[in-house]
Amino acid sequence: MSTATVLDLRNLRRGDLNELAAITSHPCVSIYLPTSPSGPETRQGAIRLRNLLDRACDQLSEAGYDPAFLQPLRAKQEDHSFWQHQSYGLCILATAEEIRLLRLPHEVEERVEIDEVPFLKPMLPTQASGGDCFVLTLTWEKANLYRLSEGALEPADASGFPASFDDLIVPRDPEEQLQYSSHRTSGDGSGTSTAMYHGQGEGEQKIEADRNHYLVRIAQLLQPAIYNTGTPLAVFATDEVAGHFDAASESHLDFRIAGSPANLTAEQVKKKVIETISHARSEQEVSSEDFSERFGTALAKAQATTDIEQVVSAALQGRVRSLLVAADAEIYGTIDESDQTARTSGDPNRGVELGNRAAIAALRSGAEVRRCVAGELPSNGRAAAAIFRF
Numbered sequence: 001m002s003t004a005t006v007l008d009l010r011n012l013r014r015g016d017l018n019e020l021a022a023i024t025s026h027p028c029v030s031i032y033l034p035t036s037p038s039g040p041e042t043r044q045g046a047i048r049l050r051n052l053l054d055r056a057c058d059q060l061s062e063a064g065y066d067p068a069f070l071q072p073l074r075a076k077q078e079d080h081s082f083w084q085h086q087s088y089g090l091c092i093l094a095t096a097e098e099i100r101l102l103r104l105p106h107e108v109e110e111r112v113e114i115d116e117v118p119f120l121k122p123m124l125p126t127q128a129s130g131g132d133c134f135v136l137t138l139t140w141e142k143a144n145l146y147r148l149s150e151g152a153l154e155p156a157d158a159s160g161f162p163a164s165f166d167d168l169i170v171p172r173d174p175e176e177q178l179q180y181s182s183h184r185t186s187g188d189g190s191g192t193s194t195a196m197y198h199g200q201g202e203g204e205q206k207i208e209a210d211r212n213h214y215l216v217r218i219a220q221l222l223q224p225a226i227y228n229t230g231t232p233l234a235v236f237a238t239d240e241v242a243g244h245f246d247a248a249s250e251s252h253l254d255f256r257i258a259g260s261p262a263n264l265t266a267e268q269v270k271k272k273v274i275e276t277i278s279h280a281r282s283e284q285e286v287s288s289e290d291f292s293e294r295f296g297t298a299l300a301k302a303q304a305t306t307d308i309e310q311v312v313s314a315a316l317q318g319r320v321r322s323l324l325v326a327a328d329a330e331i332y333g334t335i336d337e338s339d340q341t342a343r344t345s346g347d348p349n350r351g352v353e354l355g356n357r358a359a360i361a362a363l364r365s366g367a368e369v370r371r372c373v374a375g376e377l378p379s380n381g382r383a384a385a386a387i388f389r390f
Contacts, residue, residue: 003069003096003097004069004070004072004094004095004096004097004098004099005097005098005099006072006073006099006101007098007099007100007101008101009082009085009101009102009103010101010102010103011087011102011103011105011219011220011223012091012102012103012104012105012123016102017120017123017124017363017369018363018364018366020093020100020118020120020123021117021118021120021359021360021363021364022364023093023095023117023118024116024117025095025096025097025116026065026116027060027063027065027095027114027115027116028093028094028095028114028115028116028117028118029056029060029070029092029093029094029095029112029113029114030091030092030093030094030111030112030113030114030115030118030119030120031049031052031053031056031091031092031093031094031111031112032089032090032091032092032108032109032110032111032119032122033045033048033049033052033089033090033108033110033111034048034088034089034090034107034108034109034110035083035086035087035088035089035090035103036086036088037086037087037088042083042084042086043083045083045086045090046076046077046078046083048110049073049076049077050074050077052110052112053070053073053074053077055112056070056112056114057070059112059114060114063114065114069094069095069096069099070094070099072099073092073094073099085103086103087103087104087105087223087224088104088105088106088107088108088224089103089104089105089106089107089108089122090102090103090104090108091104091108091122091123093118102123104122104123105223105224106224108122109122113353113356115352115353115356117356117357117360118360119353119356120356120359120360120363121325121327121353121355121356121359121371122327124325124327124359124369124370124371125370125371126370126371126372132147132148132149132231132232133147133148133231133232133233133234133254133255133273133277134146134147134148134156134225134226134231134232134233134234135147135148135153135233135234135235135236135257135269135273136218136222136233136234136235136236136237137236137237137261137269138218138235138236138237138241138242138245138261139237139238139241139260139261139262140165140211140214140241141164141165141262142162142163142164142165143161143162143163143164143218144161144162144163145158145161145162145221145222145225146269147231148234148270148273148274148277151274152270153266153269153270153273156225157225158221158222158224158225159221159224159225160221161221161225163217163218163221165210165214168213168214168217168218169210169213169214169217211244212244212248215244215245215248215249216248216249218245218249219245219248219249222249232254232255233253233254233255234253234254234255234256234257234273234276234277235253235255235256235257236257236259236261236269236272236273237256237257237258237259237260237261238258238259238260239258242256242258255276255277256276257272257273257276257277259272291322291324291370291378291385291387292378294322294387295324295378295379295385295387296378298387298388299378299379303387303388303390304385304386304387304388305385305386305388306377306378306379306380306381306382306384306385306386308331308333308342308344308354308355308358308382308383308384309333309341309342309343309344309354310386311323311354311358311383311384311385311386312333312335312341312342312354312357312358312361313340313341313342314386314388315357315358315359315361315362315365315367315386316335316337316340316342316361317340318361318365318389319388319389319390320358320361320362320365320367320386320387320388320389321367321368321387321388321389322367322368322369322386322387323358323359323362323367323368323369323370323384323385323386323387324370324371324372324376324377324378324384324385324386325355325356325358325359325369325370325371325372325383325384326355326371326372326373326374326376326377326381326382326383326384327371327372327373328373328374329355329374329382329383330348330353330355330383331344331346331353331354331355331382331383332344332345332346332347332348332349332350332351332352332353332354333345333350333351333352333354334350334351334352335351335352335354335357342354342357354383354384355383355384358384358386362386
């Protein structure tokens with residue numbers, strides 16, 4: 001009987017990648033499948049999961065592993081509610097101890113990978129264009145999403161924005177089963193929780209529950225708009241609102257702009273955003289959108305490469321500063337951990353996918369890691385390009 005703990009389905013946060021990269025297990029199963037947030041297409045998820053689980057079990061058995069730890073996932077095939085709360089992609093990372101369910105805001109292809117580490121390439125952030133940044137202006141009354149590009153601040157092309165508290169928080173029938181709730185631990189120390197819904201409770205508890213619901217809804221509107229772009233996110237809000245948003249959402253905040261945007265003109269908002277972000281970026285390394293230029297400079301000093309064997313070796317040694325991995329190119333091979341070297345095999349049935357292993361090792365050493373398509377790699381690289389620290 002499997003003892004694997006199935007964690008709750010949740011959104012992927014960019015900050016999750018470092019944590020996921022630290023996983024090592026024999027075996028580690030990675031399953032990806034496309035999903036749908038609404039409509040009759042949601043039913044296809046259960047069918048895809050059944051087929052992918054069958055494939056994963058076959059591969060585990062062929063490799064000499066007992067696939068019983070995947071059994072808890074079979075229950076998800078018949079869980080109607082599970083498929084009604086999806087986005088556009090689903091990642092399942094399973095070990096004998098723990099099964100993680102990650103909702104992805106972008107489409108993915110069906111895939112099963114068996115390795116000792118997770119297959120993370122489909123979840124890596126993409127490259128962003130130079131200097132771009134999403135800006136969420138947020139108050140307790142309303143929220144709007146902008147995109148800062150080449151010095152211009154324009155409304156972002158994002159469904160649901162602008163949004164207001166009154167639009168997102170509507171009175172509900174007390175008998176209706178609600179999707180969203182906030183929970184408060186009782187003051188008696190028992191650890192029990194009481195669900196708070198809009199229209200229920202009194203006074204401060206009701207206000208807090210409604211505000212939490214509002215911020216969760218804003219975060220849900222935000223995720224599909226920003227995640228797959230690799231573009232940083234800045235939140236312009238008071239410390240109180242920003243703090244509650246950080247706690248209620250699963251969004252990774254790259255920049256915080258302190259203050260209320262409520263009574264500012266668009267030009268004043270832009271000025272404040274540019275000042276704050278420019279100051280923050282001046283203290284950071286040049287961002288990944290300048291990767292090609294940085295790569296060329298480093299290559300001239302013999303501090304960069306597109307050779308996948310050298311990329312993996314440098315990543316294992318902690319020498320990679322920035323890594324760009326082609327999501328649509330795969331090279332398989334073997335890794336010798338004892339001398340931190342890699343060898344390509346040319347056979348997808350032999351070895352591990354080296355681009356993913358390079359990404360895992362680079363993330364573990366704190367490197368900047370992003371994905372692209374093969375044609376975007378500098379110097380005609382096939383699968384990856386790395387800039388070295390030394």
